[in-house]
Amino acid sequence: METLTYLIYLLSAVLFILGLKQLSSPKTARRGNMLAMLGMLLAIAMTLLDKQILDYTYIIIGLVVGSGIGLIAARVVQMTAMPQMVALFNGFGGGASTLVAYSEYLSRLQDPALGFELNVTITIVLSVLIGTVTFTGSLIAFAKLQGLMKGAPIVFPGQQFLNAVLIVAVIVLGVMLAMDPSLEMFLLVILILSAIIGVTSVIPIGGADMPVVISLLNSYSGLAAAMTGFVISNNVLIVSGALVGASGLILTNIMCKAMNRSLFSVLFGAVGTDDSTGTGGEEQRTVTRYTAEDAVVMFGNAQSIIIIPGYGLAVAQAQHVLQEMAEILRKQGKTVRYAIHPVAGRMPGHMNVLLAEANVDYDLLYEMDDINDDFQDTDIAFIVGANDVVNPAARYKKNSPLYGMPILNADQAKTVMIVKRSLGAGFAGEANELFFDEKTMMLFGDAKKMITDIVRVLKES
Amino acid sequence: MGEVLVSLYVFVLAIFVGFEVITKVPPLLHTPLMSGSNAISGITIVGSLIAAGAEHSGLSTWLGLVAVIFATINVVGGFLVTDRMLEMFKKKDKDGE
Numbered sequence: 250m251e252t253l254t255y256l257i258y259l260l261s262a263v264l265f266i267l268g269l270k271q272l273s274s275p276k277t278a279r280r281g282n283m284l285a286m287l288g289m290l291l292a293i294a295m296t297l298l299d300k301q302i303l304d305y306t307y308i309i310i311g312l313v314v315g316s317g318i319g320l321i322a323a324r325v326v327q328m329t330a331m332p333q334m335v336a337l338f339n340g341f342g343g344g345a346s347t348l349v350a351y352s353e354y355l356s357r358l359q360d361p362a363l364g365f366e367l368n369v370t371i372t373i374v375l376s377v378l379i380g381t382v383t384f385t386g387s388l389i390a391f392a393k394l395q396g397l398m399k400g401a402p403i404v405f406p407g408q409q410f411l412n413a414v415l416i417v418a419v420i421v422l423g424v425m426l427a428m429d430p431s432l433e434m435f436l437l438v439i440l441i442l443s444a445i446i447g448v449t450s451v452i453p454i455g456g457a458d459m460p461v462v463i464s465l466l467n468s469y470s471g472l473a474a475a476m477t478g479f480v481i482s483n484n485v486l487i488v489s490g491a492l493v494g495a496s497g498l499i500l501t502n503i504m505c506k507a508m509n510r511s512l513f514s515v516l517f518g519a520v521g522t523d524d525s526t527g528t529g530g531e532e533q534r535t536v537t538r539y540t541a542e543d544a545v546v547m548f549g550n551a552q553s554i555i556i557i558p559g560y561g562l563a564v565a566q567a568q569h570v571l572q573e574m575a576e577i578l579r580k581q582g583k584t585v586r587y588a589i590h591p592v593a594g595r596m597p598g599h600m601n602v603l604l605a606e607a608n609v610d611y612d613l614l615y616e617m618d619d620i621n622d623d624f625q626d627t628d629i630a631f632i633v634g635a636n637d638v639v640n641p642a643a644r645y646k647k648n649s650p651l652y653g654m655p656i657l658n659a660d661q662a663k664t665v666m667i668v669k670r671s672l673g674a675g676f677a678g679e680a681n682e683l684f685f686d687e688k689t690m691m692l693f694g695d696a697k698k699m700i701t702d703i704v705r706v707l708k709e710s
Numbered sequence: 711m712g713e714v715l716v717s718l719y720v721f722v723l724a725i726f727v728g729f730e731v732i733t734k735v736p737p738l739l740h741t742p743l744m745s746g747s748n749a750i751s752g753i754t755i756v757g758s759l760i761a762a763g764a765e766h767s768g769l770s771t772w773l774g775l776v777a778v779i780f781a782t783i784n785v786v787g788g789f790l791v792t793d794r795m796l797e798m799f800k801k802k803d804k805d806g807e
Contacts (some may be wrong), residue, residue, distance in 0.1 A: 250730070251769065256771060258756075265750050266727060266731060268746070268750075269728075269731045269735070269743075269746070269747065269750075270731050272735045272736070272739055272742065272743050272746065273731075273734040273735055273738075273798040275738060275739060278739055278742060278796045279793065279796040279797060282742070282746050282747075282789060282792050282793055283793075284798055285746060285749070285750055285789070286735060286749075286789045288792075289749070289750070289752070289753065289755075289785055289789070292753060292755075292756055293755060293759070295792075296755075296756045296759045296760065297759060299759075299760060299763075301760050301763065301764045302759065302760060302763030302764060303763060303764060303765045304763055304765055305763060307763065307771060307774060307775040308759055308763050308778060309760050310775065310778075311758070311762055311774075311775050311777075311778025311779045311782060312778060312782055313778070314779050314782070315778060315779040315781065315782020315786065316782055316785045316786045317730075317783075317790075318779075318782075318783045318787070318788060319782060319785070319786030319787030319790065320781070320786055320787070321782070321796060322787045323786070323787045323788075323790035323791040323793075324794075326791060328795070331741060331791075331795075332743070333746055334745075334787075334791060335741075335744055335745050338745070338748050338749070338783065338784050338787050338788050338791075339748055339751075339784075341746065341752075341780040341781070341783045341784045342746060342751045342752050342754065342780070342781065342784040342785040344776075344777075344780045345752070345755070345777045345778075345780035345781035345784065346754045346757075347752045347756070348761070348774070348776055348777035348780065349729075349754055349757035349758050349761050349773075349774075349777050351763040351770075351773055352770040352771075352773040352774050353757070353761065353770075354779065355770040355773070356761075356764065356770045359770075368714045369737065403762040421763045425772070435789065438720055447762040463744070464744070467747065467748060467751075470748065470751045471747070471751045473751075473754075474752075474753055474754045475721055477754050477755075477757050478717070478721075479714070479717055479721075480757075481757045481760070482713060482714075482717065483756060483757065484720050485753060485756065486753050486756060486757065487717055487720050487721045487724065488720060488721075489750050489753040490721075490751060490753070491720075491721050491722075491724035491725045491727075491728055492724060492725075492727065492728040492731070492732075492750065493728075493747045493748070493750055493751040494725065494726070494728070494746040495724075495725050495726075495727075495728025495729045495732055496728060496732045496743065496744070497744075497747070499729065499732050499733060500740060500743075500744060503737070503740075504733060520801070552763045562761070573719075589737070589738075591737055594741075596740075596741055596742060596744065597740035597743075598737055598738065598739060598740025598741035598742070598743070598744070599741050601737070601738045601739070601740075601741065601772040601799075602741045602742070602795050602798070605799045606798050610801055611738060611799050611800070611801065612798070612801060614738060616736070616737050616738070629743075658740055658748055686721075691713075691785065702723075
């Protein structure tokens with residue numbers, strides 16, 4: 250029986266890997282997710298047959314309550330709210346890891362026959378530490394993204410010193426617990442300190458840096474699961490946790506590169522600003538205001554158009570009307586494509602999901618590296634709700650925070666249209682030269698209203 | 711220590727498998743990747759079920775119950791929301807135009 254259990258767990262791990270592998274293409278991705286689901290179902294079913302389980306009352310209650318909440322949350326969440334949803338799910342995963350490790354500690358404490366090998370105590374401490382940091386950190390990230398808390402960094406004097414002290418305290422307590430596992434209070438104190446670390450390490454991170462934080466917490470939740478796997482000597486937890494840990498690290502790295510930040514500066518820099526755009530100083534230079542009618546005239550003469558969406562598009566809820574505009578232009582025989590910067594949303598790949606929801610064919614969504622060389626042969630670059638990701642200062646202005654950040658070469662298009670509320674600077678606080686370029690047409694106003702106007706004029710003409 | 715070492719081998723090798731597999735996922739699908747892998751990390755449900763079902767003591771069973779709820783939210787919510795997103799990634803049928 251035990252052999253069968255472990256073989257089924259192995260099968261689950263294989264299904265997880267195959268499932269992730271199928272995510273390499275949108276054609277197979279849905280099936281991949283199903284495979285992973287099947288793997289999870291097998292693991293759960295096999296566990297329910299385990300001889301250690303004597304009473305199913307709590308299990309049934311837990312499964313029913315958890316499934317109900319999960320089902321409702323997955324159904325009702327808006328695509329724009331996906332980052333906070335994922336943060337919340339992450340947090341629950343981390344919390345579960347902590348609780349399993351803690352419960353294992355308590356039952357070993359009661360049953361002297363089980364005993365504490367050194368490696369068990371160490372992984373219990375690690376599991377509680379990482380799991381709890383993931384839990385409270387994710388709750389803070391959720392609160393910031395959901396607007397329950399201000400997005401701006403919260404800093405206080407001695408914050409980093411406090412974090413360092415807390416981490417050292419956890420290590421010291423952990424070592425003492427490893428030497429004498431019967432010190433029951435110590436694990437509780439470790440849990441409380443870890444909870445504080447989760448809070449104090451996420452509150453100084455600004456709203457714009459959230460993609461990095463969510464990716465990192467994703468990685469942590471995997472590591473916490475893997476540590477729990479060591480605690481209860483279960484390899485399927487270790488394999489799955491390692492996969493997720495690796496995935497989160499890769500995404501964290503991609504986000505850092507795309508935002509031109511090191512992980513260190515995101516975690517300790519506290520330079521990110523609030524979510525609200527356009528807070529930067531208004532420049533005293535003048536630009537010509539263009540109208541929807543002007544834009545339509547330009548579209549009339551254009552053959553190729555690249556749309557650059559930014560998060561401002563989603564804030565204005567203008568995805569659907571943008572898709573309508575793109576479709577009209579495509580029916581007129583023009584080439585219309587979308588260029589997606591890696592940080593064009595609030596989490597990795599977020600903009601793609603938002604546009605997919607608006608019925609944009611995924612073949613029209615181009616990654617930065619695949620489309621950047623095409624801008625020079627493009628008639629119009631149409632920028633909506635994006636700023637820093639098209640700021641040419643990233644190429645030449647050495648003292649700018651943007652310097653070195655990979656950007657979309659919108660400035661190389663023959664005409665640049667920018668739909669924007671104001672001339673304000675982006676998150677990085679760097680004024681955008683592109684606004685004042687003579688080939689740039691500024692279309693001031695709310696994205697949804699402006700694009701709706703353009704669609705109206707296009708239909709009339 | 712033998713068993714722990716084997717687990718450590720498994721852990722390290724799985725990280726490499728993870729890197730190999732995940733680097734092949736296009737940025738187009740990074741959000742579903744994240745929510746899907748997130749659901750996979752809910753595998754701690756396996757440990758939660760045993761903790762909630764084994765009759766040890768009141769407290770450790772209660773912790774097990776909360777762990778089952780948390781892990782189930784993570785698993786069910788994560789997979790379903792991933793499926794919902796992936797369903798939207800379609801190629802439009804252009805023959806109809």
